[in-house]
Every structure is written in C-alpha cells, then in structure tokens.
Amino acid sequence: MMSDNTGVAVYCEIKDDKIMPIAAEGLGVGRKLADSLGQELAAVILGSGVGTYAQQAIEYGADKVYVVDDAQVKEYQPDVYVSVLENAAKKIKPQIVIMGQTDAGREIAPRMAYRLETAAILDCVDLDIDSDTKRLLQTKPVYGGNAQAVFVNETDPQIATIRTKAMEALEPDASRKGEVVNIPAEIDAAALKTKIVQRVAEEVAGIKIEDASIVVSGGRGIGSVEGFKQLEELATLMKGALGASRPPCDNNWIPETAQVGLTGKIIAPDVYIAVAISGSSQHMSGCSGAKTIVAINKDKEANIFRYARYGVVGDWKKVLPAFTEKLKELMAS
Amino acid sequence: MNIIVCVKQVIDPEAPPASFKIDTEHNKADMHGAPPVIDPYGEYAVEAALRLKEANGGTITIMVMGVNLLREVVKKPLAMGADELILLEDEAFTKGDGWSTAQALALAIKKKGDYDLILCGREASDTNAGQTGLAIAEILGLSCINLARKIEVADSTLKVERVNLSGYDVIESSLPAVITISNEVGEPRYPTIKGIMAAKKIEPVIWKPNDIGLDAHASVKTKLHRLFQPVHEGKCEFAEGDTEEEMAVNLANKLRESKTI
Numbered sequence: 001m002m003s004d005n006t007g008v009a010v011y012c013e014i015k016d017d018k019i020m021p022i023a024a025e026g027l028g029v030g031r032k033l034a035d036s037l038g039q040e041l042a043a044v045i046l047g048s049g050v051g052t053y054a055q056q057a058i059e060y061g062a063d064k065v066y067v068v069d070d071a072q073v074k075e076y077q078p079d080v081y082v083s084v085l086e087n088a089a090k091k092i093k094p095q096i097v098i099m100g101q102t103d104a105g106r107e108i109a110p111r112m113a114y115r116l117e118t119a120a121i122l123d124c125v126d127l128d129i130d131s132d133t134k135r136l137l138q139t140k141p142v143y144g145g146n147a148q149a150v151f152v153n154e155t156d157p158q159i160a161t162i163r164t165k166a167m168e169a170l171e172p173d174a175s176r177k178g179e180v181v182n183i184p185a186e187i188d189a190a191a192l193k194t195k196i197v198q199r200v201a202e203e204v205a206g207i208k209i210e211d212a213s214i215v216v217s218g219g220r221g222i223g224s225v226e227g228f229k230q231l232e233e234l235a236t237l238m239k240g241a242l243g244a245s246r247p248p249c250d251n252n253w254i255p256e257t258a259q260v261g262l263t264g265k266i267i268a269p270d271v272y273i274a275v276a277i278s279g280s281s282q283h284m285s286g287c288s289g290a291k292t293i294v295a296i297n298k299d300k301e302a303n304i305f306r307y308a309r310y311g312v313v314g315d316w317k318k319v320l321p322a323f324t325e326k327l328k329e330l331m332a333s
Numbered sequence: 334m335n336i337i338v339c340v341k342q343v344i345d346p347e348a349p350p351a352s353f354k355i356d357t358e359h360n361k362a363d364m365h366g367a368p369p370v371i372d373p374y375g376e377y378a379v380e381a382a383l384r385l386k387e388a389n390g391g392t393i394t395i396m397v398m399g400v401n402l403l404r405e406v407v408k409k410p411l412a413m414g415a416d417e418l419i420l421l422e423d424e425a426f427t428k429g430d431g432w433s434t435a436q437a438l439a440l441a442i443k444k445k446g447d448y449d450l451i452l453c454g455r456e457a458s459d460t461n462a463g464q465t466g467l468a469i470a471e472i473l474g475l476s477c478i479n480l481a482r483k484i485e486v487a488d489s490t491l492k493v494e495r496v497n498l499s500g501y502d503v504i505e506s507s508l509p510a511v512i513t514i515s516n517e518v519g520e521p522r523y524p525t526i527k528g529i530m531a532a533k534k535i536e537p538v539i540w541k542p543n544d545i546g547l548d549a550h551a552s553v554k555t556k557l558h559r560l561f562q563p564v565h566e567g568k569c570e571f572a573e574g575d576t577e578e579e580m581a582v583n584l585a586n587k588l589r590e591s592k593t594i
C-alpha cells in the first residue's frame with residue numbers, strides 16, 4: 001500500500017547518440033505527474049560513457065539524473081539491466097517509474113516489478129494522477145485494441161511503460177538546471193543467466209517506417225508481391241515508407257519488419273494511407289496514432305473508414321494508378 | 334525434453350469488431366455470438382513446442398487456467414499434437430491480477446515438476462498484458478527469454494532467436510528456462526483428424542487452488558478501475574466521382590487542398 005517512496009523516475013534509453021524520443025516522451029509525462037504530485041522528476045541513464053546525456057535529460061524536464069556509467073552496461077543485456085535498475089529503484093525509492101514500451105522496457109518493467117514486490121502495467125497510452133487518492137491511473141489498450149482499461153497499482157513504485165508517441169515530450173530547454181548523481185552498477189554475477197551471442201540487424205532499405213512522416217500500407221486485398229510494388233511506387237513518390245497489415249507479411253508479399261499493429265510496429269506518422277486493409281483492432285493499434293488516415297477500400301462498411309479522415313470506396317487496382325498519377329502532377333507543380 | 338506450455342481460453346480476438354461488447358457494471362468484455370477460442374498467441378507457443386518435440390523428443394504438457402473452460406476449446410493443443418492437459422479451473426483463479434496468475438501457474442509448474450522448458454505466448458489477446466511468462470521466470474528463478482521466433486536445443490544448451498525492432502538477437506542459455514513466443518515463429522499447424530481423435534481420449538487433469546497450495550488470499554497488487562470502448566466517429570470524407578479513376582483524382586486534390594500532403 002502507501003509507502004514513503006516519493007518522486008517520479010524515468011528510465012531513459014540511449015540510442016544513436018541521444019536520449020530516445022520515447023524517453024523524452026516519458027520525461028514529458030513524468031514532469032506533468034511530478035508537478036501534480038508536487039514531487040521531483042528523476043531520470044535514470046545506463047551505459048558506458050553516457051554521462052554526457054544527463055544534460056539532455058535535464059533539458060527535457062528532469063530535476064535530477066542518476067547515471068550508471070560502467071563498461072559492464074555498455075550493451076543491453078536483460079539480466080544485467082534488470083538487476084542494475086532494480087538496485088537503482090531501491091536507492092531512489094520513487095513512487096512512479098516510467099519506461100518506454102521498447103524491446104528492453106517490455107521485459108525489464110515486469111521483471112523489476114516482481115523483484116520489488118510491486119506491479120507494472122505495459123503499453124500505457126495515458127498516465128494521470130487520481131485527484132482523490134493521488135495514485136497513478138494507468139490507461140492501456142486491451143482486447144487487441146477493442147477496449148481500454150484503467151488500472152491502479154496498490155503498491156509502490158507504480159511501474160508503467162508507455163506506448164511510443166502516445167505522450168508528448170517537452171521542448172528541450174537548454175537553460176534548465178539539474179543535479180547529476182553517479183551510482184555504481186553493482187552487478188551480481190549470479191544474476192547473469194542468458195548470454196547474447198549475436199545481434200543481427202535486418203534493416204529495410206530506405207526510410208524506416210517508425211521515422212517516416214508518410215506511410216503507405218497494404219492489406220490482404222493487395223494480393224501479391226506485384227501489388228506491393230505499386231504501393232512502393234506511391235511511397236517513394238511521397239518520400240514515405242511502406243507498411244502492411246499482417247496477412248501480407250504472413251504470405252511473404254513483404255518482409256515481416258513492415259508489419260504494422262499490435263504485434264508489429266506501432267507508428268504515428270503524419271499521414272497513413274491504408275489500401276485494402278479492413279481496419280481490425282489489432283492493426284489499428286499500430287496506426288491509430290497517425291494524424292490523418294486515408295483509406296482505399298472496396299467495402300464502404302469496412303472498419304477502417306471509422307478511423308479515416310479521407311477515403312475512396314473502390315477497387316485499389318483502379319484507384320491507385322490514377323491517384324499516384326495525379327499526385328505526381330500535383331507535386332511537380 | 335519436457336515442455337510445459339501455458340495457454341489461455343479467450344474471447345475470439347478475430348471476431349468482427351462490431352461484435353465486441355463491454356459489460357461496464359462488471360468490467361467484463363464479450364464477443365457477442367462468437368464462441369471462445371484458444372488464445373492465438375498461445376497457439377504460437379504450442380507450435381514452437383511441437384517443433385522442439387519433433388527435433389528432440391519428449392512430452393508436451395498444456396496448462397490452462399480459468400473458468401468455464403470448454404473442453405473442445407482447451408483440447409485444441411492436444412489435437413495439434415501435445416500430450417497432456419492440466420486445467421487450473423476454479424473461480425478463485427480468476428479473481429486476481431497478472432501477478433496472482435503467474436503465481437498460480439508457477440505453483441502448478443512446481444507441482445508438475447520434471448520440465449526443461451516453459452513456453453508462453455508473448456501476451457494474451459484479451460489482457461495484452463505481456464507479463465505472465467516473465468513473471469513465472471522470476472518466481473521460479475529461471476532464465477528468461479522474451480519474444481522468441483526460433484528455438485534450438487543442443488547438448489542441453491538453448492539457442493534462441495529473439496525478435497526486436499530492428500532484427501533479432503541470438504541468445505544462449507542453460508535449461509530449464511522460460512521463453513515467450515512471438516508470432517514470427519510461424520503459423521501454428523491445424524489439428525489433424527488423427528490428432529482430434531487422440532485428443533478425445535485424453536482426460537484433462539484438474540487442479541484446484543488447494544491442490545497447488547495456493548493461498549486463497551493471494552496478494553493482488555493491481556485493480557481494474559475502469560474498462561471502456563474508445564469511440565471512433567466516422568468522420569470520413571469520401572472522394573466522389575463517376576468512376577474510380579475520378580474518385581482517385583478527387584482524393585489527391587482533397588489531400589493537396591487540405592495540405593495533408
């Protein structure tokens with residue numbers, strides 16, 4: 001139940017020489033929660049030679065940054081990271097812990113929660129403080145996105161992972177001041193049970209779907225590899241990325257890495273063009289954060305039109321070539 | 334190679350979204366008119382177990398926890414080729430949260446004993462919690478690998494491909510271990526007629542809370558405060574035209590005019 005834990009702590013993952021966008025979003029919502037509780041916002045950074053990122057965390061809203069700078073945590077290894085973060089949480093004693101729903105966050109949060117005898121809720125799309133109880137209201141999609149549940153953890157720290165782009169980062173403010181505290185890694189060798197022997201990147205050529213501001217996505221109705229070539233032409237024209245619902249990936253019309261949805265990528269581009277996709281809840285879980293959804297589907301009743309801002313009811317084989325042609329013309333002028 | 338696979342009976346996640354209904358009074362959901370199914374994520378775990386059995390021999394025990402478990406549903410993994418079925422079937426098992434679920438399964442796994450691997454789906458399609466396998470590993474103090482797409486065992490060492498956002502990691506571990514299976518493992522097989530016949534003859538073992546030494550007041554740490562259905566208003570503006578080509582041109586114009594692109 002209630003404890004003497006205080007403050008909000010955000011675990012900030014580092015990637016490509018900066019604090020990951022999802023960590024900045026964690027600091028953004030963390031700042032809001034800390035302010036409404038009248039408490040401090042802390043950031044936690046792990047890695048080797050990562051001290052320089054502390055200032056970034058402060059610019060994004062942290063009051064205090066705990067840094068574990070150690071060659072042993074240079075690369076992500078779940079057993080090590082869980083144990084280091086568990087120790088950090090015991091030191092910091094926060095009331096709330098926030099992480100990104102990343103490859104790391106989704107496994108660290110539950111394992112750490114168990115060790116701290118508390119609970120975690122993963123993939124939250126909203127975090128708020130209950131005005132009466134001051135507990136954290138954690139909203140997450142359930143039933144494959146058909147519904148949302150609001151959970152309350154009764155033990156501290158209340159641990160949540162957040163969905164990418166569901167919350168807003170603050171504009172970095174270079175004039176913000178904060179305190180940096182170094183903490184030792186204290187790795188227990190007995191904690192190491194698994195060994196990562198190889199890390200393989202299967203990058204797709206071109207713009208990454210997570211980073212693209214325009215995504216053209218095809219569904220089962222596309223029917224073939226050749227169909228996806230036509231979608232690719234449109235994606236390239238708009239400097240966007242190519243995505244898909246699950247059936248095209250299962251049928252090998254397009255690599256698995258293009259799958260959008262609950263079990264694929266969760267993206268929030270400016271424009272999402274869904275072609276021959278019915279709009280299942282599992283698929284929409286991956287793209288409903290898009291600013292504008294455009295749908296082409298021959299079925300007027302398709303669920304996708306409940307999410308779409310603009311649409312055409314028709315056969316994509318007829319619609320797409322004319323659409324691509326017209327866009328080419330508009331973009332040239 | 335003895336494998337325990339934890340699967341769940343769930344409301345059919347692939348029923349049309351329109352059949353999804355929430356009983357707000359009881360914070361419960363239902364797929365109107367669609368019968369329950371074996372959780373599709375769990376089916377991937379069953380498939381992974383069957384492939385391991387084909388490669389290494391051994392037995393596969395399926396564990397299902399819940400209430401109102403329909404025998405034709407929970408026997409599907411047997412029809413696919415698993416050997417034994419243990420049902421943790423009692424109201425008391427449904428009262429808890431993610432942790433009490435993992436606690437009960439861990440106790441049942443301990444009671445069963447004699448296992449090399451425990452497999453779970455990456456998450457359940459109803460709660461989408463994604464914690465059960467990880468929690469079981471912590472409770473039992475076993476190695477833990479999340480989101481596997483391929484598993485090999487050689488000389489009692491596990492070699493697992495674990496999917497991540499940009500590709501995969503190859504992970505080695507000793508046995509026993511807990512692995513959660515991701516859909517990239519590949520399509521679960523369909524039960525064969527022979528499998529269905531064999532499954533008919535297998536009687537499930539049923540365990541109640543006191544069979545596994547579960548304290549009725551197992552600590553619950555998470556409360557469901559509210560369950561609701563977000564509304565998506567159909568505000569779609571359709572591009573009109575006499576032909577599909579005309580509609581396409583109008584759509585492009587609309588997107589340009591609205592500065593969408």
Ligand SMILES: Cc1cc2nc3c(=O)[nH]c(=O)nc-3n(C[C@H](O)[C@H](O)[C@H](O)COP(=O)(O)OP(=O)(O)OC[C@H]3O[C@@H](n4cnc5c(N)ncnc54)[C@H](O)[C@@H]3O)c2cc1C
Pocket residue numbers: 218219220221222244245246247248259260261262263264275276277278279280281282283286296297298299302314315316317346347373374458
């Ligand atoms: C546990 C679980 C997890 C899942 N995870 C995901 C996930 O991450 N991502 C995902 O996408 N799915 C996921 N699914 C699958 C999901 O439930 C749907 O089955 C899937 O999204 C459907 O893909 P679709 O819309 O392409 O196909 P369908 O539902 O078959 O729809 C095809 C659409 O194409 C239209 N169409 C056909 N031909 C044409 C044409 N010539 N011109 C125009 N329109 C046409 C049809 O009208 C229809 O609306 C998951 C399912 C489960 C159970």
